[in-house]
Amino acid sequence: DGSIAQLEEKVEAQLSDYRFQHVRRVRDYAVQLAEANGVDPDQAEVAALVHDYAKERSDSDFIAVIKRKKMDPDLLNWGNYIWHGVVGAEMIHDELGITDPDILTAVREHTTGAGATMSKLSQVIFMADYLEVGRDFDGVQVARDITKQSLEQGVKYQIVHTLARLVKKETPIYPKSLETYNYWVRKEN
Numbered sequence: 001d002g003s004i005a006q007l008e009e010k011v012e013a014q015l016s017d018y019r020f021q022h023v024r025r026v027r028d029y030a031v032q033l034a035e036a037n038g039v040d041p042d043q044a045e046v047a048a049l050v051h052d053y054a055k056e057r058s059d060s061d062f063i064a065v066i067k068r069k070k071m072d073p074d075l076l077n078w079g080n081y082i083w084h085g086v087v088g089a090e091m092i093h094d095e096l097g098i099t100d101p102d103i104l105t106a107v108r109e110h111t112t113g114a115g116a117t118m119s120k121l122s123q124v125i126f127m128a129d130y131l132e133v134g135r136d137f138d139g140v141q142v143a144r145d146i147t148k149q150s151l152e153q154g155v156k157y158q159i160v161h162t163l164a165r166l167v168k169k170e171t172p173i174y175p176k177s178l179e180t181y182n183y184w185v186r187k188e189n
């Protein structure tokens with residue numbers, strides 16, 4: 001489809017080749033997960049293509065948007081790893097003209113996940129980013145197998161293992177990541 005090809009070009013223009021190839025692999029994984037889980041594959045494709053659109057923007061670009069849009073000032077205490085999703089969604093809206101709120105929310109949540117309100121589309125993007133075929137961390141094949149059985153069990157696996165890694169490195173935990181953890185470890189399924 002022509003509009004997807006145009007979107008892909010705009011994303012490519014913002015990213016290093018290395019990261020653009022990651023985005024293409026996330027797209028492929030997300031479309032498969034969407035089809036397997038009753039999620040609209042067209043929404044998943046667009047969300048995956050734009051999820052890291054803002055990842056290579058400067059800190060000053062993000063800070064300017066946070067201030068101009070009067071976003072939560074606590075955002076200023078974090079960095080690119082949080083900004084590229086939460087603030088990136090604003091850039092995707094304003095610069096790419098993407099207005100679908102489900103897609104914008106999936107981008108906002110792609111790094112931290114979310115609790116009870118996390119949509120299936122958002123779960124698909126969260127997992128595709130973690131599992132795309134270029135990922136090779138310890139446990140990735142276990143995580144892929146779990147997610148193939150159950151998207152929700154995959155979300156739980158990811159948030160537990162990502163938080164454990166961040167705690168071990170003594171990295172600050174973004175409150176939304178803790179909210180995600182608390183919801184998914186309590187959830188019965």
Ligand code: DGI
Binds near residue numbers: 055082129
């Ligand atoms: O953009 P990607 O590299 O494809 O992946 P991502 O957006 O899922 O993750 C970006 C980084 O954010 C990754 O190194 C893990 C880190 N991260 C995720 N949750 C938290 C976090 N870092 C901190 N400090 N706190 C968090 O809660």
Ligand code: FE
Binds near residue numbers: 052085
């Ligand atoms: Fe990301």
Ligand code: FE
Binds near residue numbers: 110111126129130
């Ligand atoms: Fe992620």
Ligand code: FE
Binds near residue numbers: 051052129
């Ligand atoms: Fe990514």
